[in-house]
Structures are given as C-alpha cells and as structure tokens.
Amino acid sequence: xxxxxxxxxxxxxxxxHLKGYQxxxxxxxxxxxxxxxxxxxxxxxxxxxxxxxxxxxxxFGKHPxxxxxxxxxxxxxxxxxxxxxDILDNxxxxxxxxxxxxxxxxxxxxxxxxxxxxxxQMAFNEYPPALAKNLATLFxxxxxxxxxxxQMDMNFETSTGVSVKEYLKMIGLKTAVxxxxxxxxxxxxxxxxxxxxxxxxxxxxxxxxxxxxxxxxLDVFGESHTFGKKTGGDILAAKKTFMLLKAMERLDSRGxxxxxxLITSRISDSEKISGVVRLYRQAGADILCLKEAExxxxxxxxxxxxxxxxxxxxxxxKQFALNLxxxxx
Amino acid sequence: xxxxxxxxxxxxxxxxHLKGYQxxxxxxxxxxxxxxxxxxxxxxxxxxxxxxxxxxxxxFGKHPxxxxxxxxxxxxxxxxxxxxxDILDNxxxxxxxxxxxxxxxxxxxxxxxxxxxxxxQMAFNEYPPALAKNLATLFxxxxxxxxxxxQMDMNFETSTGVSVKEYLKMIGLKTAVxxxxxxxxxxxxxxxxxxxxxxxxxxxxxxxxxxxxxxxxLDVFGESHTFGKKTGGDILAAKKTFMLLKAMERLDSRGxxxxxxLITSRISDSEKISGVVRLYRQAGADILCLKEAExxxxxxxxxxxxxxxxxxxxxxxKQFALNLxxxxx
Numbered sequence: 275x276x277x278x279x280x281x282x283x284x285x286x287x288x289x290x291h292l293k294g295y296q297x298x299x300x301x302x303x304x305x306x307x308x309x310x311x312x313x314x315x316x317x318x319x320x321x322x323x324x325x326x327x328x329x330x331x332x333x334f335g336k337h338p339x340x341x342x343x344x345x346x347x348x349x350x351x352x353x354x355x356x357x358x359x360d361i362l363d364n365x366x367x368x369x370x371x372x373x374x375x376x377x378x379x380x381x382x383x384x385x386x387x388x389x390x391x392x393x394x395q396m397a398f399n400e401y402p403p404a405l406a407k408n409l410a411t412l413f414x415x416x417x418x419x420x421x422x423x424x425q426m427d428m429n430f431e432t433s434t435g436v437s438v439k440e441y442l443k444m445i446g447l448k449t450a451v452x453x454x455x456x457x458x459x460x461x462x463x464x465x466x467x468x469x470x471x472x473x474x475x476x477x478x479x480x481x482x483x484x485x486x487x488x489x490x491x492l493d494v495f496g497e498s499h500t501f502g503k504k505t506g507g508d509i510l511a512a513k514k515t516f517m518l519l520k521a522m523e524r525l526d527s528r529g530x531x532x533x534x535x536l537i538t539s540r541i542s543d544s545e546k547i548s549g550v551v552r553l554y555r556q557a558g559a560d561i562l563c564l565k566e567a568e569x570x571x572x573x574x575x576x577x578x579x580x581x582x583x584x585x586x587x588x589x590x591x592k593q594f595a596l597n598l599x600x601x602x603x
Numbered sequence: 604x605x606x607x608x609x610x611x612x613x614x615x616x617x618x619x620h621l622k623g624y625q626x627x628x629x630x631x632x633x634x635x636x637x638x639x640x641x642x643x644x645x646x647x648x649x650x651x652x653x654x655x656x657x658x659x660x661x662x663f664g665k666h667p668x669x670x671x672x673x674x675x676x677x678x679x680x681x682x683x684x685x686x687x688x689d690i691l692d693n694x695x696x697x698x699x700x701x702x703x704x705x706x707x708x709x710x711x712x713x714x715x716x717x718x719x720x721x722x723x724q725m726a727f728n729e730y731p732p733a734l735a736k737n738l739a740t741l742f743x744x745x746x747x748x749x750x751x752x753x754q755m756d757m758n759f760e761t762s763t764g765v766s767v768k769e770y771l772k773m774i775g776l777k778t779a780v781x782x783x784x785x786x787x788x789x790x791x792x793x794x795x796x797x798x799x800x801x802x803x804x805x806x807x808x809x810x811x812x813x814x815x816x817x818x819x820x821l822d823v824f825g826e827s828h829t830f831g832k833k834t835g836g837d838i839l840a841a842k843k844t845f846m847l848l849k850a851m852e853r854l855d856s857r858g859x860x861x862x863x864x865l866i867t868s869r870i871s872d873s874e875k876i877s878g879v880v881r882l883y884r885q886a887g888a889d890i891l892c893l894k895e896a897e898x899x900x901x902x903x904x905x906x907x908x909x910x911x912x913x914x915x916x917x918x919x920x921k922q923f924a925l926n927l928x929x930x931x932x
Binding site for chain 1: 632633635636687690691709710711713714716717718720721722724725727728732733735736739740743744746747750751753754755757758
C-alpha cells in the first residue's frame, strides 16, 4: 500500500480489526491449527478485498466500520484459498516465506484452510438476520464460483486447445468475482439499493478481470523493480495466459509450431523469454491484452459512474482502481 | 438401514431430496469438480445425521420436510469431512470404493471438499432470515469444533502420553457435536424452544460419544459378521482408542511396557490381537469402555426424557438410539 493511497484509513481500520482477531486466534486450541491461520494472516499484503469492502460502505455514506464483518469474511476466505491453492500448485513460498503445507504439512494446511472457510462465515454473525442472510447468500455464491475457477485453472494445466474465451471465464471466476463480492458486501452493509449494489459488483468484477490481464501483461513487459517480481515467470512456467492463448489463436501454423516448441524447449531462460516475446509481438497478443484490459477497465468505470453516490467519493474509487491497474508506474 | 428402522420414512424422504440435488450436480461445470461431489454422496451409508435432523423436527410436531435444508447441510458437511479426512489419513478406500483423492487426485479432492463445505452453507438459504441465521450460527460453531477434533486426532498419532480425558474431548469434537447439531437444527426448524433445543443437542452429543466408544469396543470384541468389518483393525493400526489409553493408564509398569512392545511388534496379526486383548482384560479396559459408553447413554436418555414432546415420539427416538448403539446385535 502506498502512502498516498486514498484508502489508507480504511486499510488501518481493517488492520486494527484483524489484529484483534489474531489475538483471539493465539488463545485457541489445538494450537497447531490456529498457529497456521495466524501465520497466513500475518504474511501481509495489500488487503485489497477488505479495503474495497470498507471503501464501498463509505461510498454509500456509512462509516466503513459497518463493513468490518464483511471485510473479515472476504479476507479469511481469500487466505483460505491461498492455503489450499498453494497445496494444489505445490508452491514452496508465499511472499518469500514458506507456505503453510511446507512449514507444517499438507494435512494441517487442508484443515487450517477448512477452519478459515468456516470462520469466514461466522464473520456474518454480527449483522442483523436479514443482512446476514443477504451477505451469506452473495458470499457463498461467490465462494462456489472461486472453487469453479480454481478447478478450471487446474484443468487448463493439462488440456490442449484452451480458448481465450475460456481463459477470460476462468479469471472471472477465480479472481474477479471476489472483488465484485467484496464491493457489493460493503454496499449491502451501507444499505445501498439493489441497482447500486449490482453496479458496484460489476465495477469490481471488471476491475478484477482488467487487473488479472494487466498482471499477465506486466509479468512479461513490466519493469521488474516496479512490478515487484522478475519478468517472464509465466513464460518459464508455460502458464496459459491471455497472451499465450491469443498468440496460439492468431499465429499461422508455422508460428504456432514455433511457439509450442519454444514454450517446452530446454534453452536458456533469457532465450526462451525473448523468443516468446517476439512471437507475442508478431501475433499482436501484447497489444490485444492491453486492449482487453482497457475494455474491462472502461466497463468498470462506466458501472462505477452509474452509481448514485457523491461524485467525490466515486472519483476517489476511480483513481484507486486506475492506480491499482498501473501498479507503481 | 434395517427394514424395521422406525425412521425409514425419514430416510426415504431425505434420499428423495438428495436425488434431486444430485441431478442438479450432474448439470454443473466444471464437471470434474461436481462429479467428485456426486460420487461421494452416492457411496451411500445410513445417512444418520440428516435422518436425525428430520426425526428431531418430527419430535417437535412439525413435518420432517421442514428440516430438509438443515439435513442437506449436515450431510454435505459430513461428506466434505470424509473427502478431506481421507486425504489426511491417506485412505485408499471408503465403503469399498476408491476415495476421491485416489480416484482423481489430491487437488481435486481438496477443491471438491471445499465446494461441498460452501454448498452446505447454501442449504440454509431456503429458510427465513432469523431461522437461517440461527441454523448457520450453530452449524458453523459445530464445523469449527469438528476441524479442531480432527486436528487433535492428527496430533494424537505422533504424541505420547495422550490421556483418556483428551481422547474423550477429541471424540466429542470430531464425532459427537455434529450428531448434537443435526438434532438441534431439526428442533430449530420445528420452532422448538431453547430448553428443548439444548436438551436434544446434549442427547445427541452423548449419543455420539457413546456411539464412538461402542465402535472402539466392537472393533475389538464385536462379531465381525454383525459389526460389518474385521475385528482388531484398531489394534493393528496402533490407534489410540479409549481401551488402549485406559490400559496404558491402569497397567503397572511391566504391563505398560508389554503393551507398548506388542502394539509396535511385528508378530502375526492374530498373536498381536490376542496379546493386546489379554492386556485390555487384565487392565479392565474392556469393562471400563462399556461403562463409559453406558454413562453417556444414560446421560443421553436423561436429556431426551427431559424434552417436552409426546412420549411416543421420544420413545421411538430412544429405541432408535439404543438400536444404533447395539448395531445388529
């Protein structure tokens, strides 16, 4: 989170709330189970989802603390999904620290993820029944979609002929719906009407898709010092990203063959990256990725602007969203 | 389920409802994810938990179909826990069929368990907000306890000096609270008062503890043709059951040493079982296991009898419970 972040107060409010929760975890038993929950929650991050929940509540004129329960639910869910996804991906590290299944074991990682998924649900207990039910309904619909997206992503690893359309569907489910859900839950906590709720959801979902596309783009073309990780990682991992799938769709049979061979070849990393980048450019996949991100950004902003709320608050959220897409650039 | 089962209509009602749900699963995508959910739900079983939810609703004078949502929640949760526990236990088979992680893979087993845990929550959507919230609150409290019990059980595998008290705590969490929860949810669906709700919960929790203790006992002393599996399995797996822990507490240092050596020795299965049984009898662990089960059965019945409901309905539930504890004997 940058210092100039317009939502730094929302961030601090959430962190304070999270710290209180972390203290309760430290007292619970069996301690192994809750140590793992505490550990993953302590790894930090932008806390994007809970901040958006609080910010949405604010947009609709209520104090952000009204959305703290929803914010906790979405952050607990996000961390549950990180623990389980890291098992699925066999990932050794998260934020430079050992993943839960590496630090402890797979059994503990499965169980601590499970308990966090249940704890997420319990965060709705603080709301009156009608609101709690509405929040839980949206949240659970979203949670199912995230699982579906994760399964699609797993399927992609071994399937050939994944289409760009399927890829967009997958990132919509795996990443974007939870952003939309966070915002809509914040709006619900503020008592926003159904039109406004839907509009902020669609804003968030499209922001999430644009965010993932920019992530794909910057993984290849970003400056590593601003993007925060080495570029070319997706290429070296042969990850089926928007650009790879788009290039496979657009290249002629010779180019396609060359790209396939490059991705699986055992040449040096730098040779592989520069070869793939050349083919991405040849196919226009880099430009099309940016265009697709822009399309979803425009759709996001259009929905944000359709919301009945003070222009100043909407403008802050717009700038936050655009800043997020640009990262530190 | 035996033919003479007094709850065969409740069983049939639930199975019909489950079949409808299974049909919806068959249409959902990605199909791998929902195939695994369908598969585990199709493996069958007594459907003890949902049947108890419907039966409790009936005891309090409402048609059992009012509790179908709660019954689905508890059956989905139970099956989620089977999928994840089978990964933790590295179990190849469940009801004679390959476990989900064996039939597909661990990643799919984790994700399909996750999605069932979320679907369980969604089963409350059909209730009015206040009831849905009360059901979810009890359900989630119970779900956390089941995870804690499972973690305790995992810890027991590698820890020495587990006490009988800790064991009873563990089976209370891992097995018994979900029985109590199923019954209380059924009572809630019928609009039962808080005293009756609590009494039927305590009935169920003690029934669950007694059930697990009888399971431990019959695993050693049951007749395999009525119990349905080979006896001595727990001994051969060196499982820390009530009788093993009790014998370790009561034997003198020589007996303790002998029991420890036997459990880890590489002698023939039949020699190991007969040696351990001799020490169990010497320590009186067999009798104490039955006595502990009886104590919890009495406590269960006392709570059942305290409920304000027609004596006939309570008597049916009592006979069902006693029959469950006796298995086919």
